Each structure stands twice: as structure tokens, then as C-alpha cells.
Amino acid sequence: MEKFKTLEARAIPLPVENIDTDQIIPARFLKATDRIGFGKNLFKDWRHYKDGSLNDEFVLNNDVFHGSILVAGSNFGCGSSREHAAWALCDYGFKVVVSSFFADIFKGNALNNGLLPVQVSEDFLQALLKGLSEDPKMIISVNLEQQLITVARLNLSEKFEINPYKKLCLLSGYDDMDYLVSILDDIKEYEEKR
Amino acid sequence: MGKTLFDKVWDSHVVTTIKDGPQVLYIDKHLIHEVTSPQAFNELKERGIPLLRPHQILATADHNTPTKDQHLPIKDELSRKQLEALTNNCAENNIELYGLGHKYNGIVHVIAPELGVTQPGMTIVCGDSHTSTHGAFGSIAFGIGTSQVAQVFATQSVVMEKPKSMRITIDGKLKKGVLSKDVVLYILSKITANGGTGHFIEFAGEVFENMSMESRMTVCNMSIEMGARGGMIAPDATTFDYVKGREFAPKDADFEQKVAYWKTLATDVRAVFDTEYTFDASDIAPMITFGTNPGMGIKITELIPENKNESYKKSLQYMGFSQGASLENLQVNYVFIGSCTNARIEDFRAAADFIKGKQKAANVTALIVPGSQLVAQQIKKEGLQEIFETAGFELRQPGCSACLAMNDDKIPDGEYCVATSNRNFEGRQGQGSRTLLASPLVAASVAVAGKIVDITKLV
Numbered sequence: 001m002e003k004f005k006t007l008e009a010r011a012i013p014l015p016v017e018n019i020d021t022d023q024i025i026p027a028r029f030l031k032a033t034d035r036i037g038f039g040k041n042l043f044k045d046w047r048h049y050k051d052g053s054l055n056d057e058f059v060l061n062n063d064v065f066h067g068s069i070l071v072a073g074s075n076f077g078c079g080s081s082r083e084h085a086a087w088a089l090c091d092y093g094f095k096v097v098v099s100s101f102f103a104d105i106f107k108g109n110a111l112n113n114g115l116l117p118v119q120v121s122e123d124f125l126q127a128l129l130k131g132l133s134e135d136p137k138m139i140i141s142v143n144l145e146q147q148l149i150t151v152a153r154l155n156l157s158e159k160f161e162i163n164p165y166k167k168l169c170l171l172s173g174y175d176d177m178d179y180l181v182s183i184l185d186d187i188k189e190y191e192e193k194r
Numbered sequence: 195m196g197k198t199l200f201d202k203v204w205d206s207h208v209v210t211t212i213k214d215g216p217q218v219l220y221i222d223k224h225l226i227h228e229v230t231s232p233q234a235f236n237e238l239k240e241r242g243i244p245l246l247r248p249h250q251i252l253a254t255a256d257h258n259t260p261t262k263d264q265h266l267p268i269k270d271e272l273s274r275k276q277l278e279a280l281t282n283n284c285a286e287n288n289i290e291l292y293g294l295g296h297k298y299n300g301i302v303h304v305i306a307p308e309l310g311v312t313q314p315g316m317t318i319v320c321g322d323s324h325t326s327t328h329g330a331f332g333s334i335a336f337g338i339g340t341s342q343v344a345q346v347f348a349t350q351s352v353v354m355e356k357p358k359s360m361r362i363t364i365d366g367k368l369k370k371g372v373l374s375k376d377v378v379l380y381i382l383s384k385i386t387a388n389g390g391t392g393h394f395i396e397f398a399g400e401v402f403e404n405m406s407m408e409s410r411m412t413v414c415n416m417s418i419e420m421g422a423r424g425g426m427i428a429p430d431a432t433t434f435d436y437v438k439g440r441e442f443a444p445k446d447a448d449f450e451q452k453v454a455y456w457k458t459l460a461t462d463v464r465a466v467f468d469t470e471y472t473f474d475a476s477d478i479a480p481m482i483t484f485g486t487n488p489g490m491g492i493k494i495t496e497l498i499p500e501n502k503n504e505s506y507k508k509s510l511q512y513m514g515f516s517q518g519a520s521l522e523n524l525q526v527n528y529v530f531i532g533s534c535t536n537a538r539i540e541d542f543r544a545a546a547d548f549i550k551g552k553q554k555a556a557n558v559t560a561l562i563v564p565g566s567q568l569v570a571q572q573i574k575k576e577g578l579q580e581i582f583e584t585a586g587f588e589l590r591q592p593g594c595s596a597c598l599a600m601n602d603d604k605i606p607d608g609e610y611c612v613a614t615s616n617r618n619f620e621g622r623q624g625q626g627s628r629t630l631l632a633s634p635l636v637a638a639s640v641a642v643a644g645k646i647v648d649i650t651k652l653v
């Protein structure tokens with residue numbers, strides 16, 4: 001897994017609540033047997049009209065917005081457990097998703113792929129969305145070490161929560177698999193004992 | 195302080211606790227299917243890590259399988275390759291696979307319980323969010339992502355923070371025409387689609403105690419729709435009777451010993467939950483959803499609520515509904531009875547019981563998709579097939595089918611579908627499709643009437 005320390009980047013606003021994994025990556029694209037290439041189908045049915053033409057109104061098709069941070073409405077990533085949703089976001093180039101609320105399974109999947117979910121207060125989220133609509137070039141900084149998200153232009157800063165273990169994993173590029181394999185003997189001992 | 199059912203099962207499966215961090219939870223049963231496993235097998239190969247306990251894994255093909263002509267080669271190349279990958283991976287790793295055409299094939303959450311694989315007190319995972327279904331037996335069962343599927347392959351464990359606890363208690367007697375699906379849609383309409391986030395839910399009280407195992411599975415199945423990791427119901431005589439004698443259930447003395455242990459799992463009287471809700475059974479009526487998340491449900495006779503929220507408006511716009519409107523008499527051209535929520539024999543009995551002697555409306559295409567081969571057989575055996583076919587319903591072969599429309603079973607753009615599945619997300623049943631979730635009984639009544647009707651007047 002790639003390490004994550006800090007990120008200074010522009011952001012893309014998607015102020016919709018309850019964005020489910022079927023929107024992030026529709027089921028018909030889940031037939032692949034590898035992890036790559038899902039980015040092109042990210043938000044497929046919002047990016048395209050039904051006849052396949054581009055929906056110019058959708059934010060990912062709007063040239064004004066760029067960036068590796070996605071700022072989305074509450075309850076992001078609800079629905080299915082498909083990790084393809086995290087793969088699609090990463091493959092598209094996102095490194096951070098900011099929302100006021102994340103669905104549990106999505107949060108875990110994101111962290112397992114080095115995609116950082118930053119949970120902020122609803123007020124902070126709304127200020128961020130408003131800021132982006134006024135200045136799409138606005139820079140957002142995310143500092144994992146300090147667990148701080150800052151928007152200098154808005155003079156705003158907020159601390160976010162992350163489990164210390166998960167934080168360490170991201171900072172060092174170490175994942176759950178590495179850890180679990182390292183304690184295999186303990187696991188076998190548990191099996192013996194029960 | 196006493197322990198909850200969840201505490202008891204969780205605590206007995208903790209391998210170790212990471213300092214200031216999550217815990218390592220041992221997994222008894224790992225269920226896999228074709229869509230979320232191939233990348234996990236690849237990861238192990240790439241990292242050169244072997245599988246730890248192949249015999250604790252059970253595989254099926256369900257998400258991406260056709261529901262017609264299953265004996266023929268699959269036409270869609272990508273689907274065929276995905277199934278081949280599953281077959282090869284299982285063969286290489288000594289994993290029991292109930293693939294297409296196998297007598298035990300079916301939707302993963304339907305087959306594990308009916309085969310007795312699912313048992314009280316277990317920890318069960320699957321790369322599928324509706325793994326919560328198995329909590330009906332008093333097991334801790336939850337969906338995981340593909341990275342975790344690989345971790346369970348390698349170590350039979352997951353790293354996880356212990357969720358908070360919630361109890362939802364419903365006492366009283368359910369009214370006529372109210373099925374377990376209505377109960378869970380009702381809870382969802384009250385606590386919303388994220389009301390359970392961060393929690394594991396225990397469903398308690400008379401209503402759940404009086405439910406059959408199949409009904410309990412319907413409820414726990416949709417606990418994920420509340421945002422919860424899973425749901426559970428304390429194992430009792432209904433549970434033990436259900437498990438007894440099934441293919442992989444413990445036998446004889448072993449079974450008795452297990453039952454003695456299972457009886458100790460119920461929540462202690464003095465246990466405290468982080469969150470509690472209480473509802474009254476007499477307030478529950480047949481439900482239907484009107485929006486694009488499962489929390490957006492109403493009683494069939496109610497009006498669509500008013501709400502100024504932008505996402506709410508966007509949702510109604512997608513559905514083509516307006517605030518304050520009634521859904522009664524809405525013309526519906528598609529009906530789907532199936533999915534891991536409602537594709538067990540009890541569901542088809544409820545539907546057939548209503549349909550018997552009637553005809554489906556001319557405008558309706560009605561799909562009946564059993565959850566497994568065993569359910570399909572039972573449908574035949576009990577004469578339900580004849581009832582469905584005489585009434586003009588199309589009986590298909592088992593699989594996930596139009597629940598997620600990965601195969602050819604799609605609802606056309608813009609069409610309404612009353613479905614017994616669990617998700618009404620935009621395009622869930624095919625691009626542009628508009629899903630209204632309901633019970634098998636409501637679905638049957640819509641198929642016959644060709645429009646939404648108040649079922650309480652008909653039963």
C-alpha cells in the first residue's frame with residue numbers, strides 16, 4: 001500500500017447525500033477479475049446520459065473543477081460492500097474523500113487502499129462546499145500526522161478522527177494483511193485453545 | 195453489568211487486541227462468490243501467501259449467473275470468465291464450490307442457512323454486505339471488502355473495531371397482511387438509512403420471538419440498510435428446530451451439546467445497550483418505498499412526506515413522484531419476487547397463496563426467482579410452480595437476478611418495479627430503473643392488479 005502523509009490539493013464538490021456504491025460503480029462493471037481500470041466507470045451513470053453522451057452538468061465533466069479530493073454529502077459509500085468503489089475512486093485519482101458521515105464498510109475498504117476518508121462536521125462540510133462553489137481553485141490541505149484538514153483561504157481548520165492503528169498503517173504504508181500474517185502464530189494458538 | 199448476545203459471541207472470538215486500536219476477530223465461516231473473490235485470490239498469489247483453512251470456506255456462484263438455460267455455456271464473455279476464475283480458484287485451493295448446476299447452488303445467504311452451515315454463536319463473513327442475514331441465528335455475520343476476503347483466506351481473521359450496540363424492541367401482535375419485510379421497512383422508515391451506522395443491532399421482543407427463521411432472516415438481511423454492520427436475534431427453540439437435521443448441522447450428542455451452549459448466548463437481563471429503540475407492532479402496516487434509499491418508505495395508504503432537503507428532492511425527481519402524493523393506483527409494469535431478502539419458500543408460499551385462482555394483470559411482467567435449487571425444488575413439490583405459471587408469472591432458475599441486474603434480468607429505463615429485494619438505489623435494477631421495495635405479498639398483489647393497491651383490503 002502507498003504511504004499517506006500530507007496532501008495539498010484542489011477538490012471536487014459533490015453535495016449529494018447518501019451516495020451509494022451502486023452510483024460510485026454500477027454493478028454491471030463488476031465482472032472484472034482484477035483491480036485496475038475501474039476509474040473510467042466511476043459515477044458512470046451520473047457522468048453520462050442514457051444514450052452514452054457526456055452529461056456536461058455533472059461535476060466530473062466540468063472543467064472548472066479538478067483535484068484529488070472529493071467532497072461529498074453525508075452517508076457517503078452506503079450500500080454494497082464492493083471494494084470496487086474504493087478502487088474506482090483511487091483509479092480515478094482521488095486520494096481523500098471528505099464527508100460528514102461515512103458508511104462503515106466503505107470506510108474500511110478505503111483505508112485498506114490508502115484512500116483517506118476524512119470525516120468533518122456538517123458545518124465544516126457546508127463551508128467547504130460553499131467555498132468551492134465560490135473559488136473552485138481553492139486549495140485544501142490534509143495532514144494525517146496532525147489529523148488536521150485546513151482551508152487557508154477560508155481560514156478554516158478542523159481536526160478529524162482516525163484510529164491510531166489505521167493512522168500508523170497509512171503513514172507507514174503497512175496494511176492489515178501484513179499485520180495479520182505477522183501474528184499467524186497467535187491465531188493458530190487461539191484455534192488450539194478453543 | 196451483564197453482556198449482550200453480541201458481546202458474548204464477539205468476546206469469545208477475539209484473538210488479540212491491538213494497543214489503542216481495533217481487535218483481531220477469528221472467523222468461523224467464510225462464504226465466497228464469484229464477484230468479490232477473484233482479486234483476493236490474485237492478491238494471495240502475488241504476495242505468495244497460502245490459504246490457512248480452506249475447509250472453513252464455502253463458495254457459490256450467484257451474482258453474475260443467468261436465470262435461464264443454466265445448463266448452457268454463459269453467453270456473456272466477462273461473466274463466463276468470472277465464473278471460470280471461481281471454479282479454478284476453488285479447485286486449486288481445495289474449496290467446496292456449489293457452482294452453477296450443483297444441487298445446492300443458490301444465493302450465498304440462502305444456501306448457507308438451509309444447509310445448516312450457518313449456526314448460532316458463529317462468526318461468519320462474506321464479501322457481500324447482506325451477510326447480515328445470518329445474524330438471524332444469533333451469529334455475528336457481516337460483509338467485508340475484497341482486501342479483507344484475502345486476509346481471511348490467509349489468516350482466518352479480520353482486524354476490526356468492536357461496534358457499538360443497539361437494541362430494537364417490538365412487542366405486540368402484527369396485523370393481518372403484515373410480513374417481516376414490512377417490519378424491517380417500517381424500522382428503516384423510522385430510524386433512516388444511516389440510523390444504525392457504527393452499530394450491531396439486536397432485534398428483540400415478541401414480534402421477533404414469534405417469527406419463523408425465514409422471517410428473521412429477512413429482518414437481519416436488511417439491517418445493513420440501516421447502516422449497521424449487522425443484526426442479530428437471540429437463538430431459541432425456533433432456531434434449534436430449524437438447524438436440527440440439516441446437512442451440515444451437528445448431529446446427535448454433538449447437537450445437544452451445542453444447543454446447551456447456544457442457550458447461554460441470549461442477552462443478560464442487566465446488559466446495557468449504547469442505543470435503544472422501541473416500537474409497537476400495532477403501528478406497523480404493509481409498507482412500500484417511494485425513494486432511492488431503503489429508509490424512504492411509507493405505509494401503502496400514506497402520502498409521500500414533505501421535505502425541503504435537496505437530496506430528498508433529487509430522489510423524488512428520479513422516481514417521478516411528488517411530495518404529498520399517494521402511491522395507490524400507480525401503474526406498475528414489473529414485479530420481481532426474489533433476492534436474499536425474500537426468496538425462501540415461505541416467501542413464495544405467501545405470494546402463491548394470494549395469487550392462487552387469480553391472473554396477473556396484462557401490463558405486468560412478473561419474475562419469480564427462487565433463492566436456491568432447494569427452494570426451486572420445494573416450489574415444484576408444493577405445487578406452487580403450477581399456481582405461478584397458470585397465473586402468468588415467469589418462474590426462473592435461482593440466483594441474485596434482478597436484485598442487482600448484473601445478468602440479463604434488468605428492468606427497462608424509466609419503468610417502475612415493485613421488488614422484494616433490499617435496495618432501491620438509482621439504477622440498481624438496470625440503468626434508469628425505478629424500484630419500489632415491498633413484501634412478497636404486496637408484490638403479488640401489484641402483479642395481479644397491475645397497480646399499487648392496499649393489500650389490507652384484500653387479505
Ligand code: SF4
Pocket residue numbers: 256257301302303322324533534535593594597598615616
Ligand atoms: S440477492 Fe441481491 S442483495 Fe442478495 S446477495 Fe444477491 S445481489 Fe446481494
